[in-house]
Amino acid sequence: MNAPRQITWNGWHVPFIAPWSRETPRVGTIVRAPRGAGIAYADELDAADRRNGTLWVRCPVLRGVGKPNLAGVHPLRQRQAMSHMLCQVCAKSTYDEAFNRWGGRHLFLVRADKGQAIREGETTATPPTCEPCAAESIRACPELRKGYTAALVERPQPWGVAGTLYDPRTLRPMPAPDTRDGLTFVNYEDPQLPWTLAARDVVTLLGCTTVDLDHLAAHDTTV
Structure with missing residues (x-):
C-alpha cells in the first residue's frame, strides 16, 4: 500500500495508527x-467484521477529522501497520534502505522502564518504526520520554491478537486488570480466541538485538 499523507499537529507528525476524535x-x-x-x-453481515475468523472491533475510518488522540490506537490502521510492517508513524514500508543496511531487520521502539530491553520472543502490539520517525518519536511522545527501548528484529512473527474477552x-466482557489499556493478549492457538473481540494484531519478536538510536543515526552497519 502507498503511504498516506503525513498530518502534523502542534508541529509534530501524528502517528498513522493514532485515532482521531471522529x-x-x-x-x-x-x-x-x-x-x-x-x-x-447481532447484525454481522460484512466480512470486514472478521479477520481469519476472529471478530474485530468496529471503528470508523476518518483519519484527520477532529483532533488526534496521540495515546490511542486505531484498530484497522494498527492491523495494517503490523500486517505489512509499516512504520507506525508515517506508514511507509520498513522494508526500506535501512532494513537492508541492518541486515534484513526491522526497528521496534517501545515504551519501557530505563534499562528494560526487549526480550527474545517478547510479544507486542506496537508496530515497527522507521529510523527518522523513531528519532522524532523519542522527542515528541510523552510516553517514550518516560523511558523506551529499541531493538532490531530479524523475524516479527504473527502471534495472536489483543482484545476483550x-x-x-x-456474554459479558471480562476485565483485564493487569493491562494498561484493558486488553488481553490471546494466542491464535488459544481456545479463548473465538470469545475475543480483537482490537490489535500481536506479533512475537525473534532475533532481537538491543540498539542505541544514536548508533543507528550514525549509520552503524555493525549492529
Whole structure:
C-alpha cells in the first residue's frame, strides 16, 4: 500500500495508527455465534467484521477529522501497520534502505522502564518504526520520554491478537486488570480466541538485538 499523507499537529507528525476524535469505536450488540462456538455481532453481515475468523472491533475510518488522540490506537490502521510492517508513524514500508543496511531487520521502539530491553520472543502490539520517525518519536511522545527501548528484529512473527474477552456463559466482557489499556493478549492457538473481540494484531519478536538510536543515526552497519 502507498503511504498516506503525513498530518502534523502542534508541529509534530501524528502517528498513522493514532485515532482521531471522529473515529470513536462503534459498540455493536454481541451475541453467541450461530454454532455457539464464540461471539458474533447481532447484525454481522460484512466480512470486514472478521479477520481469519476472529471478530474485530468496529471503528470508523476518518483519519484527520477532529483532533488526534496521540495515546490511542486505531484498530484497522494498527492491523495494517503490523500486517505489512509499516512504520507506525508515517506508514511507509520498513522494508526500506535501512532494513537492508541492518541486515534484513526491522526497528521496534517501545515504551519501557530505563534499562528494560526487549526480550527474545517478547510479544507486542506496537508496530515497527522507521529510523527518522523513531528519532522524532523519542522527542515528541510523552510516553517514550518516560523511558523506551529499541531493538532490531530479524523475524516479527504473527502471534495472536489483543482484545476483550467475553464470558462464554454470560456474554459479558471480562476485565483485564493487569493491562494498561484493558486488553488481553490471546494466542491464535488459544481456545479463548473465538470469545475475543480483537482490537490489535500481536506479533512475537525473534532475533532481537538491543540498539542505541544514536548508533543507528550514525549509520552503524555493525549492529
